[in-house]
Amino acid sequence: MSSEITKYPPGPTYKMPGKLIRQFIHDPIKTLSTISQKYGDVAYFKLGPKQHVYLINNPDYIEKMLIYDHRNFKKGKRLQIAKSLLGEGLVTSEGDFHNRQRRLIQPIFHSRQIMTYGKIMTDYAIRFRDRWKNEDTIDISQEMMELTLGIICKSVLNYDVESEAKQVGKALTTTRNYSRRLQSPIGHILDKIPILPAPRGARKAKKELDSLVYGLISDRRHHQQESDNNHYDDLLSRLLEAQDSNLAGPAPPSSGGAQSSNGKMSDKQVRDEVMTIFIAGHETTANALTWTFYLLSQYPDVEKKLHDEIDSVLGTIDENGNDVSKIPTAEDIPKLQYTEKVLRESMRLYPPVWTMGRYVENDYHVGEYTIPAGSSILMSQYVMHHDPRYYKEPEQFNPDRWTEEFKARLPRFSYFPFGGGIRGCIGEPFAWIEGTLIIATIVQKWTMRLIPDQRIKLDPAITLRPKYGMKMKLIRRKS
Ligand code: HEM
Secondary structure (H helix, E strand, C coil): CCCCCCCCCCCCCCCCCCHHHHHHHHCHHHHHHHHHHHHCCEEEEECCCCCEEEEECCHHHHHHHHHHCHHHEECCCCHHHHHHHHCCCCCCCCHHHHHHHHHHHHHHHCHHHHHHHHHHHHHHHHHHHHHCCCCCEEEHHHHHHHHHHHHHHHHHHCCCCCCCCHHHHHHHHHHHHHHHHHHCCCHHHCCCCCCCCCCHHHHHHHHHHHHHHHHHHHHHHHHHHCCCHHHCCCHHHHHHHCECCCCCCCCCCCCCCCCCCCCECCHHHHHHHHHHHHHHCCHHHHHHHHHHHHHHHHCHHHHHHHHHHHHHHHCCECCCCCECCCCCCHHHHHHCHHHHHHHHHHHHHCCCCCCEEEEECCCEEECCEEECCCCEEEECHHHHHCCCCCCCCCCCCCHHHCCHHHHHHCCHHHCCCCCCHHHCCCCHHHHHHHHHHHHHHHHHHEEEEECCCCCCCEEECCCEEECCCCEEEEEECCC
């Protein structure tokens, strides 16, 4: 700690050591929300003798940290363990190597590129909606997890989890469950909780996935040599093609993955990015959709307005009783403006990534305070998104609040479900397109109602999940 620190921001102090940490583990969202309401823009608390935590509740400070001063903040040690599964992918790498990978991969995720995956998204959503039966009860959380996993597998590897490789789906689910424990956004401030080595199941899953991904890489490389690569249009092929004009870019810090001399990624790097996209690219969207369907079931007026938009954009039943609705496509998205607002407002109330943490590299000045090197900072989407300074009636689900004027007035980081800056979500365009198309495709045919004894409780693990799942009864809108 720097010796110059004379003034700590306000925050909770307890005579009984351990009380705050217990509260924090038991209900981190409530703890952070209470601290922010009580202590304002920058709050300070200690979790144990060496854990100095600064909770940042001011959108301008968050913007400065994520956009302008990001070099001073690191994701930290805990990621080292996630690396055993994900390798040096975008989520786990830092510094120059991360920046290079980011530059290389960013173009693949531009909206224009991602629109080509719209058909996969709706094909899979149709598969799910068509196998549901009227009045059935489903766990929409589970369904959305499987749906988004299917979509990401098909988009990245051109692999159909259901028909071609059920074991791939299982291996990915095991890997996801394990890596979730490693990547917890508050993990870095709860470092005392021991991290166990990967259990046998996770190691086996990793082996299976590695063998699949390396096999496909070698297959694609073979086709590339035969100039036959146009045959594939999945993200894997695009990753193999991605080329950095700066050929002398840094090699990854870990051994065994040296960059190829032509500015393209080595097999190991491609494998790490594929695994990263798998893990980062489906649970978040699944949660966003789960909470959206929950909210729609609670707000019939919003649901009615959504139905009206979807029916008017995509068609409905004609005067002779024939279903003349069409399957949504990525080109329809600009017309599905209310659908987009519904998703936006749902991610405000239930941000899938509910908080982000960083370590401070060098003493950092924020407002009237200096945050010493070695401290932890937290920026919580959940806390900011519920702040009455920015959102009138913050607990209300009100998609109509998202007018262009409102968006223009809002400080940029009072709404940041995708983070921001060089470490912001690379998959954001993918998530918007996927989320909007899935909502439209499912709502075209189905309404959902929560079953009477369903308990709703937040489970703020790495993503914000419903603790007891989300069982809903299906009601068919039209055949
Ligand atoms: C609603 C859906 C999603 C949400 C809310 C979300 C949120 C986020 C957030 C907040 C971060 C930044 C974390 C931090 O700075 O600590 C992030 C990073 C990331 N996301 Fe997403 N994400 C979503 C979907 C996706 C999808 C669909 C993909 C891939 C297809 C993806 C891939 C990634 C990757 C690779 C990173 C690491 C970026 C880097 O550090 O350079 N995400 N995401």
